[in-house]
Amino acid sequence: xxxxxxxxxxxxxxxxxxxxxxxxxxxxxxxxxxxxxxxxxxxxxxxxxxxxxxxxxxxxxxxxxxxxxxxxxxxxxxxxxxxxxxxxxxxxxxxxxxxxxxxxxxxxxxxxxxxxxx
Amino acid sequence: xxxxxxxxxxxxxxxxxxxxxxxxxxxxxxxxxxxxxxxxxxxxxxxxxxxxxxxxxxxxxxxxxxxxxxxxxxxxxxxxxxxxxxxxxxxxxxxxxxxxxxxxxxxxx
Numbered sequence: 001x002x003x004x005x006x007x008x009x010x011x012x013x014x015x016x017x018x019x020x021x022x023x024x025x026x027x028x029x030x031x032x033x034x035x036x037x038x039x040x041x042x043x044x045x046x047x048x049x050x051x052x053x054x055x056x057x058x059x060x061x062x063x064x065x066x067x068x069x070x071x072x073x074x075x076x077x078x079x080x081x082x083x084x085x086x087x088x089x090x091x092x093x094x095x096x097x098x099x100x101x102x103x104x105x106x107x108x109x110x111x112x113x114x115x116x117x118x
Numbered sequence: 119x120x121x122x123x124x125x126x127x128x129x130x131x132x133x134x135x136x137x138x139x140x141x142x143x144x145x146x147x148x149x150x151x152x153x154x155x156x157x158x159x160x161x162x163x164x165x166x167x168x169x170x171x172x173x174x175x176x177x178x179x180x181x182x183x184x185x186x187x188x189x190x191x192x193x194x195x196x197x198x199x200x201x202x203x204x205x206x207x208x209x210x211x212x213x214x215x216x217x218x219x220x221x222x223x224x225x226x227x
Contacts, residue, residue: 112159
């Protein structure tokens with residue numbers, strides 16, 4: 001079974017702090033994703049990565065950065081946390097696009113980190 | 119208008135009822151994902167389909183590519199089915215997903 005873990009389930013930070021959210025997957029997946037989930041808005045893609053040291057902006061990258069130094073780990077960084085970044089953050093991973101099996105695209109999600117910025 | 123629309127947004131049912139959740143999308147897709155999210159946040163994949171119908175236990179998912187519509191059915195619903203059900207579409211050729219807002223299902227005993 002694919003396992004995607006996130007460093008914290010709940011996190012409380014103060015405005016202006018630098019925040020690191022860590023995600024680790026154990027199935028050698030090439031693709032990794034960071035989403036945030038807010039009531040009424042659903043899940044929105046912040047950043048994604050198709051390979052080590054590679055990153056692409058998603059739909060809402062402002063105020064965030066990411067790091068992928070190792071294949072299994074994808075970090076989301078809030079350089080200076082703000083109250084509007086209070087949200088549920090979800091990480092996911094999947095095999096690289098392509099191949100015969102469409103199962104290659106299935107995304108596996110971590111348990112989420114509920115971040116509160118005061 | 120969202121590219122992926124779900125209906126209803128909220129659904130309350132009695133145990134044993136047959137439940138249908140609908141998903142319509144307005145973009146070209148390579149596949150569609152139905153996901154389940156329980157209180158606490160964890161998201162589990164239920165189905166991924168690009169044509170026809172899939173069944174797993176009491177859950178059935180159908181998709182009509184021409185009409186850009188998918189349905190998730192739950193037969194003989196149970197309180198443990200209470201969760202948020204999320205429809206998401208893969209926009210070929212990338213692995214990126216576009217999500218609906220989710221349907222909150224509550225099944226009362």
